[in-house]
Each structure stands twice: as structure tokens, then as C-alpha cells.
Amino acid sequence: MARVDALLAARPGTTRPDGVREWDLGVGSIEVLPLRDGKQVVGAELRVPLVDGEDLIREALTEAAGLAHKAQLRLFDPQLGEVLTGSATERVVEQYLRTEHYRRTAKPMELTPGLEEAMDRAERVDMGLPAERMSLGSRAVLFAVAGFAILFFVMRFLMAQLRGE
Structure with a gap:
């Protein structure tokens, strides 16, 4: 993560108080945060917001691939379950567009009984807050x-x- 932070420091963006770095790519911004396995940092996670269009995901893939190459790291897509190469770009974009389409067409969470409460409980567990009895x-x-x-x-x-x- 130190190599990624050093390379991102030279790029446009800001670091929020919670430690998440917002990386400005021109067509939009993405979040870069440490990916942890327990207490150990095992990588950097890139969060691309779901927007209508593929310009942001293409730019994010191009820039992230360049950053990974300079840092001598691998760029991994957990949805595809593989290390990304240039030929995987189209599959990543297709998956991103499917997910974005689902976001636009799916019923809102409020219409699903119990889902909001379950998400609240999961968030409380993630934040280390005491669980409800x-x-x-x-x-x-x-x-x-x-x-x-x-x-x-x-x-x-x-x-x-x-x-x-």
C-alpha cells in the first residue's frame, strides 16, 4: 500500500479524514482504500461509483493498470476472479454496465421487507458497534x-x- 500511496500522491485527488483517497480521473473520481484481511493490509481496493456510461470505468482501468505496473503489483478483479490484463478490459466494462443497469432497474431497498434492518445490523458489525440484543x-x-x-x-x-x- 505504501507504493500505491506514493504514486497516488503525485496524482490529482484528496485524502479524506477516514483514510480513503479520492483519485480524480478527469471524467470522475474513484476511491482508493486499503484492502484488509483481518488486520493485515493485503492490497488496495478501487471503488468506482456506478454511473450511466462506461467512460469512468475505462479510465479507471487504464489508470489503475498503469499504476499497478509502476508499483510492480497485480490488478485483480474479484468479480471475474482473475488478474486483469489488457484483454480483460471489455469483460470488466460489460460486468460494470450490467451492475449499473441493475442499479437503475431494481426495486429500491425500502420495498424489500427486512433488508434495511439487515443492512443496518451488518453496518453495525463492520463498525465494531455493539450488536442489538x-x-x-x-x-x-x-x-x-x-x-x-x-x-x-x-x-x-x-x-x-x-x-x-
Whole structure:
């Protein structure tokens, strides 16, 4: 990440207080942030906003490939699951356009029951905030199911003993 930061410092953009670097590419800007595996930084993540058109993704791919070459790193696309080469550009653009089309045509998240709450809980976990406790009713149902399961297995064992198995 240090090599990437050093190369990005010479390019137009700003660094936000949260450590995310906004890289200005002329046709738009993308976010560059450390990619972590646990506490270890294993790479840099490039986030390209979904916009209608392919100019930004093409520019991002061109600039990122040049940056990766100068830093002697590999450019990897997790959606394709491969290291990007010049021939992969069109497949990346096609995937980007499919995702952008889905963003425009999919139902808003508010119409999907429970999704907003699930996303809020996931965000709380990502931020390290304490998770919400399970409601009393949910705990009672879970306790009752567990009790019946234990009772079932105990009765099954005792019946097997009576039959001599």
C-alpha cells in the first residue's frame, strides 16, 4: 500500500479524514482504500461509483493498470476472479454496465421487507458497534425449541433403552 500511496500522491485527488483517497480521473473520481484481511493490509481496493456510461470505468482501468505496473503489483478483479490484463478490459466494462443497469432497474431497498434492518445490523458489525440484543419473545421461542429438542432426544434414548437396543 505504501507504493500505491506514493504514486497516488503525485496524482490529482484528496485524502479524506477516514483514510480513503479520492483519485480524480478527469471524467470522475474513484476511491482508493486499503484492502484488509483481518488486520493485515493485503492490497488496495478501487471503488468506482456506478454511473450511466462506461467512460469512468475505462479510465479507471487504464489508470489503475498503469499504476499497478509502476508499483510492480497485480490488478485483480474479484468479480471475474482473475488478474486483469489488457484483454480483460471489455469483460470488466460489460460486468460494470450490467451492475449499473441493475442499479437503475431494481426495486429500491425500502420495498424489500427486512433488508434495511439487515443492512443496518451488518453496518453495525463492520463498525465494531455493539450488536442489538435478541428480543425477549425471540429468546423465549428459541429456549422452547431447544427444550423440546432436548426432551425429544432424552425420550428417544429412554425408549431405546426400554426396548433393549
